[in-house]
Amino acid sequence: MSPARRAVAVATWSVASALLALLLVTTWGVASEYGSGAGDLAAFAVLPLVVAVVAAGLGSSPRTSMAVLAGFVAVTVAGLVVSGELGQRDRVARLAAQDATFTCNGPSAEGTVPGDVDAAFHVPAHPGGYWLYGPVSSSRFGCTAAIHGPADASFAAWRASLLATGWEVARDDTEVVVRKGGVRLTLYVQGGLSMLNTTDDGAGACEDGRSASYATGQVGAC
Structure with a gap:
């Protein structure tokens, strides 16, 4: 493999890795905020995988390239599952803490x-x-x-x-x-x-704080 081709392959793998890292961080963030699972963002894994396929095609050894690509796919799948699970755990812990100190x-x-x-x-x-x-x-x-x-x-x-x-x-x-x-x-x-x-208990229906304004102590319908 020529030095130029090797440099392009390395750069392409770097792009694929960066896209995967962005996907995993986003998956964690969405799960942490909204409780969504990994499956909700799985479709976006196509982009880093396509770039990884291109990078594998630039390799000099088909066997080595396919092995690296297979590893990248495995890391992508596992990463999506783990990041989604960690995000959901973070959400549960945060909401439980807010509830406990409400x-x-x-x-x-x-x-x-x-x-x-x-x-x-x-x-x-x-x-x-x-x-x-x-x-x-x-x-x-x-x-x-x-x-x-x-x-x-x-x-x-x-x-x-x-x-x-x-x-x-x-x-x-x-x-x-x-x-x-x-x-x-x-x-x-x-x-x-x-x-x-x-x-x-002595507050009336217009004073009990159900959809009420603090300034007036009354709900809009009162």
Whole structure:
């Protein structure tokens, strides 16, 4: 093989490797953010593989080139699977940590709710995989968190947790309402997502922090 041909082969393999590295990092990032698996980006593996085929064709030894190409394909497949799995694990760990420390009185909150109201989010056991996030709305009296996961499954899981608190059950149908010591927890579905609202039990429907403005303490319809 001439020095020029060897230089082109090395450069082409470098491009294929760089494209593969970019694909793996992207796969990890997408899985970490959205929970997508390796299969969602597998089609994009065609580009580095095509470049790898071109690089293999530039080699002087067909047997060696095919062996290297086979190794590249194996690394691509394994890399996609591993990067997707690591990304999903990172997502689960991040969402679980956010759920465990969920508060309506964080540093970026528009305002604060009473401490016992905020603490009520952590009275029920949090079902694994159905994590709290937000807050998505609040008022001076209450606050609402959204819940990750399909509404049917997340509602059922959180319903069981609320009923297991031992608090007085005020409602158990399309909404689950439990109350104790002047605090009320309400589980409901809105916009295709399960929501968990906690509020002062004396707050009215326009003051409980369900889709409410903190400035007025009222929902838009009130």
